[in-house]
Amino acid sequence: MNNMEAQQKASAFDVMNGTESQGAINRSWRKGDLFLRGLALILTLSGAIVLGVNKQTKLVPVKILDSLPALNVPAEAKWHYLSAFVYFVVTNAIACSYAALSMLLSLSGKKGFVPIIMIIDLLMVALLFSSNGASTAIGVMGYEGNSHVRWNKVCDVFDKFCNQTAVAVALSLLGSTVFLLLVVLAALHLNKNSK
Numbered sequence: 001m002n003n004m005e006a007q008q009k010a011s012a013f014d015v016m017n018g019t020e021s022q023g024a025i026n027r028s029w030r031k032g033d034l035f036l037r038g039l040a041l042i043l044t045l046s047g048a049i050v051l052g053v054n055k056q057t058k059l060v061p062v063k064i065l066d067s068l069p070a071l072n073v074p075a076e077a078k079w080h081y082l083s084a085f086v087y088f089v090v091t092n093a094i095a096c097s098y099a100a101l102s103m104l105l106s107l108s109g110k111k112g113f114v115p116i117i118m119i120i121d122l123l124m125v126a127l128l129f130s131s132n133g134a135s136t137a138i139g140v141m142g143y144e145g146n147s148h149v150r151w152n153k154v155c156d157v158f159d160k161f162c163n164q165t166a167v168a169v170a171l172s173l174l175g176s177t178v179f180l181l182l183v184v185l186a187a188l189h190l191n192k193n194s195k
Contacts, residue, residue, distance in 0.1 A: 036182050037182065040182070047092045047171035048168075051085060051092075091131040098124055124179045125179045132176060135168075
């Protein structure tokens with residue numbers, strides 16, 4: 001039996017008996033951390049792009065007088081017409097940039113960055129959930145309207161725009177959930193290392 005086979009058998013024995021070495025735990029945690037950061041980067045980047053390129057133009061019939069035929073007026077829906085969507089795109093771009101930077105910091109392997117990264121991950125969770133909430137509120141207003149303030153629903157006219165916005169919010173929601181998972185895993189990792 002050569003040295004490599006002996007190491008593999010010892011490692012398998014340690015894992016089965018729950019005595020896996022601290023170095024192996026740290027390596028597997030780092031791999032999982034990098035995977036989740038990459039996933040968060042992809043999801044938040046996708047959410048920002050999907051909403052950032054979102055626009056739709058439709059001809060909307062407008063009646064000036066009941067006796068005259070309706071005029072078809074071009075109406076356009078763009079993401080930057082609503083401040084909640086601007087906030088959404090900006091926060092997803094920030095989270096995406098941070099995910100790329102935190103991947104680089106995680107690759108450095110310095111343990112001093114872990115608490116700082118965990119705190120900023122938590123800030124990203126709060127930022128993303130707040131932008132998702134704001135965008136969802138505007139989306140619901142677009143789908144349902146609000147009779148109390150006489151806001152008409154617009155998603156029956158701008159269906160493509162509304163559907164694309166819903167996809168962007170779903171992607172961002174998944175990204176914020178990944179950041180939340182990163183916070184939980186980092187807290188568990190710090191707790192395990194402190195014992």
